[in-house]
Amino acid sequence: MSARPPYDEMHDAEGTIRPHYARFAEWMNGTQDARIAQKRRQAEISFHRVGITFAVYGEESGGERLIPFDIAPRIIPSGEWKVLEAGLIQRVRALNMFLHDIYHDRRILEFGVLPESLVLRNAQYRPQMQGIDLPNEVYAHIAGIDIVRAGEGEYYVLEDNLRVPSGVSYMLENRKMMMRLFPELFAAQAVAPVEHYPELLLETLQSVAPEGLDEPVAAVLTPGSYNSAYFEHAFLAQQMGVELVEGQDLFVDDETVYMRTTRGPRRVHVIYRRIDDDFLDPQVFRTDSVLGVPGLFSAVAAGRVTLANTFGTGVADDKSIYPYVPEMIRFYLSEDPILLNVPTYRLRQDDDRRYVLEHLDELVVKEAQGAGGYGMLIGPTASKAEIETFRQRILAEPERYIAQPTLSLSTCPTFVESGVAPRHVDLRPYVLSGSETMVVPGGLTRVALREGSLVVNSSQGGGTKDTWVLED
């Protein structure tokens, strides 16, 4: 790992408090430890009572856990946010244009910006979507873009999530909790609100409904109450005031989707789905799926219902496509990318692969299609045996992996057992695309609670923080 200490969100290199943390530091100095400890306990009890939990795969049935919540906020000054916001919107616009392009004329492949096989042979590419027109030409209506800060404090995009990104309910619940516990902090400075996210989401969904409808009916489609993110599905449906449906509650008749209600069938126009492509329609994708709705694809293809996000968006957030996103931005928008990409080695290329195999102990190796922090090698902290295993895997199937330099993620002060200590954080803002593309100021900050750990995923012991974007 680099010798230089990681970027500290709160203190500069001399240990001075950064201006945007001044108010918080003042408050922390003026508040007794006992009160803070009490508030932390209160937060935990409250999350339990409210039932903001997630299920963990592989645990005994009904394994429910709290995602640990840390009360020290992650604060972003307004100037930095403006740059992030513009960069996020630019990036997601380009990604949606890319999806429209590859499912229509494939201009980008024609121009040779990225290799054809990378797209057309990608497991996430859905040939069925070829030539299907969508409202506003939007494919990924909800995108979660993972951002990290490294080096001298520059922001990088680590990953695009364009399938069914989760976590936005924690962004909203964390804010609610902080406002309840520490109202005085919000009175002392202007923190940009995030509470209107569900409203923006509903607007976004309604703006992409099939044409000619006065009051389109939206619904959230969940795999059911045993899914790890069920809390979020129910939360969003309730906040938007729409039905939370399971596959069994829907049926398709004459390329039209209906819900089974107490008053008979009712038509649905927009479905915010939280089920993966593979399980959505047993007639087209996995035939053994019992979670989906037979005929759903035909209804989407006929333009009788809009699916958010639609089928086949995974081809754009694949880690093998990721290195080409800056080029997409130039190609479609004729703009320079505002946000940096992490330099990425493409293991299918000979010289990249040679370099990576020689420097495995310095690099992070990821599966091109992995998610959730599974199937990943972090060179600097890995054992010799782990490195060897990955070397063999890469040699066997180089195209399955990418490698990146180990970024020294920035740290944020965090309450741990021994007091307050720096822990590594990332940030996931949520970008909505309907008739326009927008971001609520903030996002979900995830924190690796173990000392030195860089893995922030909740399935791997990560926690969350409230994220404050300060207003001018």
Next chain:
Amino acid sequence: MLCRTASDLYWLSRYVERAENIARLVDLTQRISLLPERLDPGKSATTAWRRGLDALGQLELFGAARGEIEPETVRQWLMLDADNPSSIHNCLFHGRELGRAQRGAITAEMYQELNTSWLDLAEAGEGAADSDGVSAFLEWVKTRSAAFRGVTFGTMGRDEGYHFMALGTAVERADNTVRLLDIKYAQSEEHESSSRDFIQYYQWSAMLQSMSAFETYRKNYRDAVDPLHVSEMMIFQPDMPHSLTACTQSIHRILEVLAQDPRSEVVRKSGALAARLRYGCMSEVQDQGIKAFLDDFMQQLHGLTQAIVDAFMTSTATGNAGSVEPGRNTGAVVS
């Protein structure tokens, strides 16, 4: 509203109500079994608990699972046993699971109440099976149920979901009142002689107390506790919330709101049942025989609940696409 949501909310409120009713039934049984032997000669405590199990239709189930009837074992079975599908433990569990599944359809406060009950159950249940811990636990169960009802009343919009919940409460209540009367009558038949009035007094008082109906009784009758009057109140008194008349009235009113067609099967059935109670009287019941009356009522209630499920909770619509009808387990445990 989705058929599945309607079904879940209906069962959710039935489970909450059932937890409370089982608490009341344990309370009644406990009171009767503690009456001194001289007031109930030859009837050991075991008999009281046997009657309690019988009223719930659980005699066989209990025998198979736990064997001999001992007061402690039956208490444990009814209150905290995870193997008993209708134990208070399982009612709280199912109530919370349904609430979790439908947390989008209920208010956050309602879910918090369900979740709190479930999370605190282990602590509240500690020592509950011991004779001296029982009443504290039963109080807790009743309070939790009341808290949920209160929060529901205070926070939930008067939408379809609210009506399905109210429907579940009324159906479960009617079911329970019949079962309690059943226990009491099965017992009275064992004491035919009128010379046992003092036994009657204590036992029927116990019934009133377990139903929190003693005060209402005093207001209405101003006499010593008389079996006939107690039954009359439990069956016909419209302002007694657990009476069969009150329950069937509210079932009918709710169904009139829920059904789009005023001549639909459910409205017709519930109307007929409500009218029978509303315009009935005790002498008629006595002519028929109370046992026969209760059996007959139970049968009609059962028919009505089936009609409710058919009308609102199962959708027969399928598309050309041949989607499969959801094979939904409505979760009936007692009935």
